[in-house]
Amino acid sequence: MKTLVLANQKGGVGKSAVATLLAHYFAQQGQRVLAIDLDHQGNFSKPLRRSGRAELANVGADVLMTSSAISLPEKPFVLVPSAAGLLGLERQPALHNPFARNFRAALAALDAQFDLCIIDTNPNPDIRLIAALASADFLLSPIQLNQEALDGVGALLNHERVGIRKIKAVLNPKLKLIGLLPTLVEPTPFQRSNFSQLIQQYKPLLIPIGSGPGDFAFIPKRSAIAEAQANAEVLWEMKKTAARDAWKEIVPSFEKISGIVLSAGDHHGLAA
Ligand SMILES: Nc1ncnc2c1ncn2[C@@H]1O[C@H](COP(=O)(O)OP(=O)(O)OP(=O)(O)O)[C@@H](O)[C@H]1O
Ligand SMILES: [Mg+2]
Numbered sequence: 001m002k003t004l005v006l007a008n009q010k011g012g013v014g015k016s017a018v019a020t021l022l023a024h025y026f027a028q029q030g031q032r033v034l035a036i037d038l039d040h041q042g043n044f045s046k047p048l049r050r051s052g053r054a055e056l057a058n059v060g061a062d063v064l065m066t067s068s069a070i071s072l073p074e075k076p077f078v079l080v081p082s083a084a085g086l087l088g089l090e091r092q093p094a095l096h097n098p099f100a101r102n103f104r105a106a107l108a109a110l111d112a113q114f115d116l117c118i119i120d121t122n123p124n125p126d127i128r129l130i131a132a133l134a135s136a137d138f139l140l141s142p143i144q145l146n147q148e149a150l151d152g153v154g155a156l157l158n159h160e161r162v163g164i165r166k167i168k169a170v171l172n173p174k175l176k177l178i179g180l181l182p183t184l185v186e187p188t189p190f191q192r193s194n195f196s197q198l199i200q201q202y203k204p205l206l207i208p209i210g211s212g213p214g215d216f217a218f219i220p221k222r223s224a225i226a227e228a229q230a231n232a233e234v235l236w237e238m239k240k241t242a243a244r245d246a247w248k249e250i251v252p253s254f255e256k257i258s259g260i261v262l263s264a265g266d267h268h269g270l271a272a
């Protein structure tokens with residue numbers, strides 16, 4: 001099982017929307033998908049649960065941290081949903097190490113049952129995010145094309161608690177940053193200029209999808225994506241042409257991300 005975490009400390013950048021689209025996408029591709037929602041807001045759980053596609057686990061995601069013995073339904077698409085208990089974890093600092101250990105042990109125990117685990121995270125740099133990053137193979141970081149978000153890229157890399165450098169150095173050397181995924185992208189001069197600035201400053205962190213100078217993975221801003229999220233629909237199955245058009249724009253980026261995640265060596269490090 002490969003584990004992919006969606007994270008960015010900026011709120012509202014499309015983490016949960018991308019996590020939801022990816023979960024449906026991988027399930028559609030025939031991968032056995034485990035979806036874990038570590039955000040008490042539940043914006044990954046709600047659309048997956050209401051879509052009727054994912055089997056609901058009988059525990060909330062907090063239990064993956066508080067207990068190491070978990071058993072999940074034998075189904076190809078399972079959701080471990082958001083739960084109120086997630087909020088209390090940060091307030092028990094003496095238990096943070098056990099929480100992270102339990103989470104890692106729970107994922108390890110599920111290794112043979114799923115091909116892919118997708119974890120959506122809350123925007124605070126707390127123990128939930130640390131546990132997720134400490135256990136993951138891949139990090140994908142949705143980012144919005146505004147100045148604050150661009151300024152925030154430094155923190156993503158260098159934050160003292162949850163920055164990828166720190167996590168890799170101290171907790172999880174196998175963690176790989178797939179890259180920054182610009183989301184809610186609009187063809188305005190303002191965003192174009194921020195996109196070129198992002199390319200100039202952080203080109204190695206973007207995800208190339210072609211040979212052109214601006215060919216990097218991104219998610220456009222489309223009302224159909226917000227509607228899919230709000231109505232728990234699968235974007236490419238929606239009746240409107242606008243939804244299918246939005247999906248077509250996303251496919252090259254998802255194919256690239258999927259290629260990276262699924263082609264990588266076994267997470268026990270055999271190919272490392
Ligand atoms: N590509 C998109 N086009 C249009 N709307 C979008 C897109 N991506 C996300 N949205 C909408 O923007 C809002 C914020 O998105 P989302 O909840 O995915 O962000 P988030 O990063 O998970 O937020 P939080 O930090 O609060 O967890 C939601 O209403 C969502 O439906
Ligand atoms: Mg979210």
